[in-house]
Amino acid sequence: MATMKQVAEQAGVSTTTVSHVINNTRVVSEDVRARVQAVIEQLRYVPSAVARSLKNDRTHTLGMMVPNNSNPYFAEVIRGIEDAAFKLGYNIILCNSYDDPGKQVAYIRVLMEKRIDGLILVSSGTDPELSRFLAGDRIPVVLVDREISGVAADFIESDHEQGGYMGAKYLLQLGHRAIACVAGPEKLLTSRERVAGYRRALDEAGVAFRPEWLLHSDFTSAGGHQAFRQLLALPRRPSAIFASNDLMAMGGICAASEAGVAIPAQLSVLGYDDIALAAYSNPPLTSIGQPKQEMGALTARILLERMLDPGLPLRRELLRPALVVRKSTAPFTG
Numbered sequence: 226m227a228t229m230k231q232v233a234e235q236a237g238v239s240t241t242t243v244s245h246v247i248n249n250t251r252v253v254s255e256d257v258r259a260r261v262q263a264v265i266e267q268l269r270y271v272p273s274a275v276a277r278s279l280k281n282d283r284t285h286t287l288g289m290m291v292p293n294n295s296n297p298y299f300a301e302v303i304r305g306i307e308d309a310a311f312k313l314g315y316n317i318i319l320c321n322s323y324d325d326p327g328k329q330v331a332y333i334r335v336l337m338e339k340r341i342d343g344l345i346l347v348s349s350g351t352d353p354e355l356s357r358f359l360a361g362d363r364i365p366v367v368l369v370d371r372e373i374s375g376v377a378a379d380f381i382e383s384d385h386e387q388g389g390y391m392g393a394k395y396l397l398q399l400g401h402r403a404i405a406c407v408a409g410p411e412k413l414l415t416s417r418e419r420v421a422g423y424r425r426a427l428d429e430a431g432v433a434f435r436p437e438w439l440l441h442s443d444f445t446s447a448g449g450h451q452a453f454r455q456l457l458a459l460p461r462r463p464s465a466i467f468a469s470n471d472l473m474a475m476g477g478i479c480a481a482s483e484a485g486v487a488i489p490a491q492l493s494v495l496g497y498d499d500i501a502l503a504a505y506s507n508p509p510l511t512s513i514g515q516p517k518q519e520m521g522a523l524t525a526r527i528l529l530e531r532m533l534d535p536g537l538p539l540r541r542e543l544l545r546p547a548l549v550v551r552k553s554t555a556p557f558t559g
Contacts, residue, residue: 288336305521389422400557449473489555
């Protein structure tokens with residue numbers, strides 16, 4: 226790999242001049258600039274981002290931590306953030322914690338060592354060490370989707386309680402009264418908020434909550450498949466199931482097919498997130514859509530504003546979900 230010294234020697238200038246050409250920190254004559262740039266291209270010299278950051282105190286790099294980017298929801302949020310950041314001149318280093326609170330602390334330390342300018346964090350759960358680490362105000366942070374106790378940071382989320390309410394209310398409007406809920410992990414506030422919305426809709430309609438119709442699982446197709454199998458094996462099975470994410474709903478549709486239960490004729494299924502795959506499931510999945518692109522763009526913009534002015538008041542942005550009706554739900558026929 227070529228070095229700045231080699232560029233300087235071949236161009237017949239000092240390393241200081243090469244640095245000024247790269248960083249635009251001093252006026253350099255056009256012929257010298259052209260000569261240096263020609264050698265840079267010839268040698269394929271790549272300036273060290275770390276070295277430049279030591280001089281400029283900026284790497285134009287953002288760190289992002291998510292629980293699992295194999296989940297299409299997070300992949301779509303990441304794309305929104307990456308698109309917005311790239312337009313603003315920033316690159317993203319992405320890390321996956323795989324739902325391990327301890328691993329996310331280790332990765333955040335690595336990101337700090339890379340001298341990132343800011344951090345976007347979708348937490349994998351509560352961890353005292355993470356709270357202590359971020360509470361030190363070492364770097365601008367924006368939290369997405371999940372708050373962290375003891376960490377004062379800008380926070381962006383979709384209204385999960387309202388989304389749960391909208392989903393259950395839609396199924397009630399279709400005439401269903403036996404509505405089960407396959408929720409996410411009980412330890413996650415987002416999961417609990419969606420369940421709270423589901424229960425609020427039932428209460429509002431005067432429909433009794435049945436504890437055996439509420440199951441918690443992880444946000445995976447396998448988790449949804451297992452939970453639907455349990456619900457469909459009950460002596461009195463539900464006529465509709467509200468799953469807390471689309472992957473669980475898709476796994477559940479597979480379980481229903483295996484059990485010989487037709488969707489939506491015998492069972493209505495509603496998901497959450499409205500990932501791109503939802504439109505191509507069989508049948509196409511009705512879902513509560515989260516504003517993923519808007520969330521991504523807003524996250525990048527707020528983080529950059531925080532980096533430019535750390536003294537700004539903290540922001541809390543609550544984005545509204547929307548019902549997307551497809552063919553996995555139908556009126557209750559008895």
